Amino acid sequence: MKKRFALCSLLVLLSLAQADNQVATLRGSAELLDTAQPPAMADEINNDQRRVRDYPMAAPTIPHKIAGYQIDLKVNKCLSCHNRLRVADSQAPMISVTHFMNRDGNFLADVSPNRYFCTQCHASQQSVKLLIENDFISMDELFLKAGASH
Amino acid sequence: MWSRFMSLLISSWRVLARPASHYSLGFLTLGGFVAGIIFWGGFNTALEAANTEAFCISCHEMRTNVYVELQETIHFSNRSGVRATCSDCHVPHEWTYKIARKIQASKEVWGKVFGTINTREKFEAKRRELAEHEWARFKANDSLECRNCHEFAAMDFTRQSERASNQHSTALASGDKTCIDCHKGIAHHLPDMSGVPGWE
Numbered sequence: 001m002k003k004r005f006a007l008c009s010l011l012v013l014l015s016l017a018q019a020d021n022q023v024a025t026l027r028g029s030a031e032l033l034d035t036a037q038p039p040a041m042a043d044e045i046n047n048d049q050r051r052v053r054d055y056p057m058a059a060p061t062i063p064h065k066i067a068g069y070q071i072d073l074k075v076n077k078c079l080s081c082h083n084r085l086r087v088a089d090s091q092a093p094m095i096s097v098t099h100f101m102n103r104d105g106n107f108l109a110d111v112s113p114n115r116y117f118c119t120q121c122h123a124s125q126q127s128v129k130l131l132i133e134n135d136f137i138s139m140d141e142l143f144l145k146a147g148a149s150h
Numbered sequence: 151m152w153s154r155f156m157s158l159l160i161s162s163w164r165v166l167a168r169p170a171s172h173y174s175l176g177f178l179t180l181g182g183f184v185a186g187i188i189f190w191g192g193f194n195t196a197l198e199a200a201n202t203e204a205f206c207i208s209c210h211e212m213r214t215n216v217y218v219e220l221q222e223t224i225h226f227s228n229r230s231g232v233r234a235t236c237s238d239c240h241v242p243h244e245w246t247y248k249i250a251r252k253i254q255a256s257k258e259v260w261g262k263v264f265g266t267i268n269t270r271e272k273f274e275a276k277r278r279e280l281a282e283h284e285w286a287r288f289k290a291n292d293s294l295e296c297r298n299c300h301e302f303a304a305m306d307f308t309r310q311s312e313r314a315s316n317q318h319s320t321a322l323a324s325g326d327k328t329c330i331d332c333h334k335g336i337a338h339h340l341p342d343m344s345g346v347p348g349w350e
Binding site for chain 1: 335
């Protein structure tokens with residue numbers, strides 16, 4: 001009984017240490033009750049250069065500033081350039097046709113409400129140091145590897 | 151009542167029409183001059199006091215709605231510390247137009263007294279109408295209050311983003327568009343924009 005208790009408490013302590021470690025990685029050296037000094041705000045990349053997507057269905061990242069863009073029930077600033085009727089004037093890429101489909105796959109006349117809030121999937125980018133290493137392996141790399149082994 | 155008023159009017163006219171018998175011409179001229187300075191100075195001081203941010207946000211209608219929205223924007227907080235406050239954009243700087251706008255603003259006093267927008271709901275219901283007044287004013291004066299700081303001739307297109315310089319060197323340069331045509335909602339939240347050109 002004693003042994004089991006000791007083992008249990010050891011496990012709990014270990015997992016706590018593990019959890020503490022993980023929290024510390026994200027928070028830096030700030031104590032739990034302190035507020036960490038946030039990193040300086042970086043400028044959004046604003047060069048209008050399209051970026052490659054890691055897989056065909058990936059939501060493209062936004063290659064321009066969107067600071068202060070209003071997206072709410074009243075108005076959607078993004079759509080004032082990217083909506084179907086606006087692209088002739090703005091010469092911006094039109095939102096994908098999938099954005100006009102409702103959940104049953106039927107096409108609507110205007111943007112589907114479930115695709116209305118652009119920044120749920122699309123994000124502007126900043127050139128900053130990565131917080132954690134990205135070990136994402138793209139489909140193309142997988143294909144290359146698969147090709148090499150066959 | 152009426153006859154008493156008339157007799158008062160007539161007697162005061164007689165005083166004014168008679169040459170002064172006790173005061174020298176020098177006193178009256180100088181006195182008039184000094185009084186003129188005081189009245190004119192006082193008038194302009196009061197006018198300028200009504201142009202300050204503190205005056206605008208002394209009413210909760212401005213302080214809790216549009217002023218809060220302004221604080222999020224670059225016109226309020228930026229790296230170089232240049233701030234555009236209410237009157238910089240909403241009151242013409244030139245005297246004649248300023249007076250005209252101030253007279254127009256008497257309607258706003260009426261609105262304040264009768265509580266036209268004294269709740270958030272009432273303000274939201276009126277937001278489109280109020281915004282349209284300002285858009286119309288900016289459109290009519292070729293966005294003069296923007297241009298008081300953002301002079302077109304002083305713009306360096308090479309320091310602008312490609313998209314911005316494209317638009318400014320074509321639509322803005324030709325006079326086809328003015329600032330407010332594209333830059334609606336830069337200092338305050340937008341109302342429901344359905345039906346506004348450029349927001350289809």
